Amino acid sequence: MQITKQLKINRTEQLDKLAHEAGIVYSQTLVYFRRILRKKDIWLTKTSMQKLVRNANLQSQTVQGITDIFYDNIASWRQLRKTNPAARMPKKRRWYFVVPYKSSAIRVRDGKLILSNGKVSDPLVIDWAFGLPEFVRISFDGKSYVVNAVYTIETPEVSPIGATAGIDLGEIHLAAANIGEQTVIINGRALRSKRRYQNKVKGKFQKRLSKHKKGSRKHRQINRKKKQVLKRIDNQIKDIEHKQTAKLVYSLKENGVKTAAIGDVRNIRQNVDYGKEANQKIHQMPTGKVRAMIEYKCAKHGIETVVIDEAYSTRTCPKCLKVNAKPKDRNYKCGACGFVYHRDGVGAINIRQKQMYREYAPVVGVMAPPVGIRYHA
Numbered sequence: 001m002q003i004t005k006q007l008k009i010n011r012t013e014q015l016d017k018l019a020h021e022a023g024i025v026y027s028q029t030l031v032y033f034r035r036i037l038r039k040k041d042i043w044l045t046k047t048s049m050q051k052l053v054r055n056a057n058l059q060s061q062t063v064q065g066i067t068d069i070f071y072d073n074i075a076s077w078r079q080l081r082k083t084n085p086a087a088r089m090p091k092k093r094r095w096y097f098v099v100p101y102k103s104s105a106i107r108v109r110d111g112k113l114i115l116s117n118g119k120v121s122d123p124l125v126i127d128w129a130f131g132l133p134e135f136v137r138i139s140f141d142g143k144s145y146v147v148n149a150v151y152t153i154e155t156p157e158v159s160p161i162g163a164t165a166g167i168d169l170g171e172i173h174l175a176a177a178n179i180g181e182q183t184v185i186i187n188g189r190a191l192r193s194k195r196r197y198q199n200k201v202k203g204k205f206q207k208r209l210s211k212h213k214k215g216s217r218k219h220r221q222i223n224r225k226k227k228q229v230l231k232r233i234d235n236q237i238k239d240i241e242h243k244q245t246a247k248l249v250y251s252l253k254e255n256g257v258k259t260a261a262i263g264d265v266r267n268i269r270q271n272v273d274y275g276k277e278a279n280q281k282i283h284q285m286p287t288g289k290v291r292a293m294i295e296y297k298c299a300k301h302g303i304e305t306v307v308i309d310e311a312y313s314t315r316t317c318p319k320c321l322k323v324n325a326k327p328k329d330r331n332y333k334c335g336a337c338g339f340v341y342h343r344d345g346v347g348a349i350n351i352r353q354k355q356m357y358r359e360y361a362p363v364v365g366v367m368a369p370p371v372g373i374r375y376h377a
Helices: 013-040 046-052 060-081 189-209 217-254 276-283 287-300 343-357
Strands: 002-009 099-101 106-109 112-115 124-127 135-140 145-152 163-169 173-179 182-187 257-264 304-309 331-333 340-342 371-373
Touching: 013 046, 013 060, 013 099, 013 124, 013 135, 046 060, 060 099, 163 287, 163 343, 173 217, 173 287, 173 343, 182 217, 182 343, 189 217, 217 257, 217 287, 217 371, 257 287, 257 343, 287 304, 304 343, 331 343, 340 343
Parallel strands: 163 257, 182 371, 257 304
Antiparallel strands: 002 145, 099 135, 106 112, 112 124, 135 145, 163 173, 173 182, 331 340
16 A cells, blocks of 8 residues: 655745746646647647657656646546536646656655756755655645655555454544444544634635625735635644544554444435534535545554445444434433443444444443543644
8 A cells, every 4th residue: 555755845946946847847738738639639648748748957757747647637527527517628827836756766865865857957855754755746835845755565464353343433523433342432523613613714705705806906815815724724624634533543453453344424415404504514524534544544554444334323222223213412322221322332333233243233241431532733
């Protein structure tokens, strides 16, 4: 599997020049492609384009990498057009662009990452505490340059012997995991608070934008500020999601889990009206992103993940299997046997039982109180 190491570096004249040369290459590729298509009705292949586009200030493999990105964009557009006929082919030229480096242009020596830029330009040298990457991409985030280095690591083999965990994804709590008698709940209140703040910020900026003509200097100024603020909030949200899912996977590893069953909530938004406020919360649930984070982090530790149907998992009593009404608060209470437990914990228990026995099965023994994990910035 592949992992990415990320490093932020200060803006320099050399980096600006490389990004500008990359923008020239991307714009040339774009212009050649559209012009030949318009005048000759010929869909120029990537191989032909790479023979056509040259730049003496960049390494040849870097130029090819930029062309690869353009043709990846074309492929995405063609795929999107199948479901959205209004989708448009890439047409915007770039003054700056990302700078990709392939393995032939990458060296690591004496704690330095050395990136070749051909015979004309000096190599880019960066302080580096990691090993030799397979691929490097440098981009600008508005304040500084970001170096993304890709490594391929061996995925640990999944052992068939080990504990099984059930994971229930939610809106208030990011996830609840049951490992036998123990249940771990990842608190999501910090994320919900950040989402609410994000919605308020969007509303305030939209109100300000509506007072100015689109395309005017003031409109562009407000829109630029809006993007800056929302990007900062997005980074804070990503930090919460990464840290909380990492804690969850670490707890699974500590308990010897080898198989993690994740409840499938991909269709929760379809054909259901929860009300205006609830609809916004449901549509902003990061369940898909959280599931992807859990899956790749589990793979790094040799934990197999499977996605299973979680229908009625939070309504079925783990003790007597009676299907009760949907709980109105965070506690579940069975009307038949009196079993009381955390609502998300009940879902995780039933998902685990279904993974182990292919159907909901009653648990044996006393369940320990859930353990909560909070986010710390």
